[in-house]
Amino acid sequence: MKNIVIIGGGFAGAYITKKLEKNKDFNITLIDTKNYYEFTPGILRTLVYPKHAKKIQILHTNYLKKSRVLVEHVRKITDKEAITNNHKVKFDYLIICSGSSYNAPFKEKDLINLTRTKHIRDYHEELEKAKRIVIIGGGIVGTELTGEVIDFYKKEKSKEITIIHKHDKLMERNNKKTAKYTEKFLKKHNVNIIYNEKALSYKNNLVKTDKNREIKADLIFLCTGITPNSEFIPKNWLNNTNQVNVNEFFQVSDNKNNKQYKNIFAAGDITSIKEEKLAQNAEIHAKHVIKNLKLLENNQELKPYRPDKRIMVISLGKFNGVFEYKNLVITGLFPGLLKSLIEWKTMIRYK
Ligand SMILES: Cc1cc2nc3c(=O)[nH]c(=O)nc-3n(C[C@H](O)[C@H](O)[C@H](O)COP(=O)(O)OP(=O)(O)OC[C@H]3O[C@@H](n4cnc5c(N)ncnc54)[C@H](O)[C@@H]3O)c2cc1C
Structure with a gap:
C-alpha cells in the first residue's frame, strides 16, 4: 500500500x-x-440567500468513504x-x-461548517440593514456580488451601490465585450462605478481613495487580490x-x-x-x-499539461450573466442559468 x-x-x-x-x-x-468542501463561486449568492449555503457545502466525511480526514x-x-x-x-x-x-466572507480558513454558516448569516443581516454599499474591486468577484445584490433587492430598490475599481474597465483581463455588457447592466440598475481610482483606506465606514475622494458606507466589501x-x-x-x-x-x-x-x-x-x-x-x-x-x-511516461484560455461564466444574479470563450461572448439568461447548472453538477458529484 x-x-x-x-x-x-x-x-x-x-x-x-x-x-x-x-x-x-x-x-x-x-x-x-476546514471540515467541509465548499463550492466557492456559489458563496456570493449565500450573502443574499443564506439558506443557499446548504447547497454548496458538504462535510469531507460525507463524500469520502475510505480516506482518513484530519481537520x-x-x-x-x-x-x-x-x-x-x-x-x-x-x-x-x-x-x-x-x-x-x-477576504472574508468570500473564503475562510480554519472553520467548521457550523461557524461558516453563522458567519454567512451575520453578513446577510448586515447586508439587509445597509443602504449604502461600497464594493472595492471591479473584478469578477466584485461584479458578481453586485449582480446578486441588485437581483435580490431589485423590487425595493433599497441599496445604493458604488464600485471602486483601479482599472479603466470592469474585469479588465476578460473580453472587452464582457466588460461593456456588464457595465451597461450595472449602470441600468443605478450602480455608481468609479474607474481608475484606488481605495487607500476603509475604516469606520468611510472609504478614502487615492484621488482624495471620501465615500460613506454602511457596508464595505473588499473584493481584491x-x-x-x-x-x-x-x-x-x-x-x-x-x-x-x-x-x-x-x-x-x-x-x-x-x-x-x-x-x-x-x-x-x-x-x-x-x-x-x-x-x-x-x-x-x-x-x-x-x-x-x-x-x-506503472513506470510509464507522464503526460504534460498545457495551460489554455478556458470558458468563463460570469453571473449577474440568478437570471443574467456572460458566457465567454476567447472571442465569443454570449450574454443574458443562458449564462445566468448555466452558472447555476455548473454549481448543481459539481455538488451532485459529492452527494
Ligand atoms: C468569491 C469567489 C468567487 C469565485 N468564482 C469563481 C467562478 O465563478 N469560477 C471559477 O472557475 N473560479 C472562481 N473562483 C476561484 C476559485 O474559487 C479558485 O480558483 C478555487 O477555489 C481554487 O481551488 P483550489 O483547490 O486550488 O484551492 P481552494 O479552493 O482555495 O482550497 C484550498 C483548501 O486548502 C486548505 N488549506 C490551506 N492551507 C492549508 C494548510 N496549511 N493545511 C491544511 N489545509 C490548508 C483551505 O482551507 C482550503 O480548504 C472564485 C473565487 C472566489 C473567492
Whole structure:
C-alpha cells in the first residue's frame, strides 16, 4: 500500500481524494483546515440567500468513504512527511492543494461548517440593514456580488451601490465585450462605478481613495487580490509570488537546488502555472495529477499539461450573466442559468 497525503480539500484536493480513494493500492489522508468542501463561486449568492449555503457545502466525511480526514493546519512539510500540531504523516506521494485565501466572507480558513454558516448569516443581516454599499474591486468577484445584490433587492430598490475599481474597465483581463455588457447592466440598475481610482483606506465606514475622494458606507466589501496558502511550504519550492514551482507534469521543483521531486505534486491555485486562478482550472489540474501519479506508479511516461484560455461564466444574479470563450461572448439568461447548472453538477458529484 502506498501512502498518499493530500493537503487541502478545495476544488483540486477534494476531487483528487475522492477519485484516488477508489484505488485499493492507496492509503489516503486528506488534511484540511476546514471540515467541509465548499463550492466557492456559489458563496456570493449565500450573502443574499443564506439558506443557499446548504447547497454548496458538504462535510469531507460525507463524500469520502475510505480516506482518513484530519481537520488540521499543516505547519510544515519535508520531502517525507506532512506535519500538523498533532500529527506527523509520512507519505510516498504528497499532493499540495492548499489553494489561496481571499477576504472574508468570500473564503475562510480554519472553520467548521457550523461557524461558516453563522458567519454567512451575520453578513446577510448586515447586508439587509445597509443602504449604502461600497464594493472595492471591479473584478469578477466584485461584479458578481453586485449582480446578486441588485437581483435580490431589485423590487425595493433599497441599496445604493458604488464600485471602486483601479482599472479603466470592469474585469479588465476578460473580453472587452464582457466588460461593456456588464457595465451597461450595472449602470441600468443605478450602480455608481468609479474607474481608475484606488481605495487607500476603509475604516469606520468611510472609504478614502487615492484621488482624495471620501465615500460613506454602511457596508464595505473588499473584493481584491488572492494570496497563496504557502506558509508551510519550504521557501525553495516557491516562486517570488509564493506559489509552488511545478513542472509541466505538476511535479514540485526546488529551483534553488535544481531538484525535481518525482513524488510530490501540486495542483490548483497554489501552483506557479501562468493562467487565471479558477476552480475549473484547479479541477483540470486535479485530473492531470491523478493521471500522472498512476502513470508514475506503472513506470510509464507522464503526460504534460498545457495551460489554455478556458470558458468563463460570469453571473449577474440568478437570471443574467456572460458566457465567454476567447472571442465569443454570449450574454443574458443562458449564462445566468448555466452558472447555476455548473454549481448543481459539481455538488451532485459529492452527494
Ligand atoms: C468569491 C469567489 C468567487 C469565485 N468564482 C469563481 C467562478 O465563478 N469560477 C471559477 O472557475 N473560479 C472562481 N473562483 C476561484 C476559485 O474559487 C479558485 O480558483 C478555487 O477555489 C481554487 O481551488 P483550489 O483547490 O486550488 O484551492 P481552494 O479552493 O482555495 O482550497 C484550498 C483548501 O486548502 C486548505 N488549506 C490551506 N492551507 C492549508 C494548510 N496549511 N493545511 C491544511 N489545509 C490548508 C483551505 O482551507 C482550503 O480548504 C472564485 C473565487 C472566489 C473567492
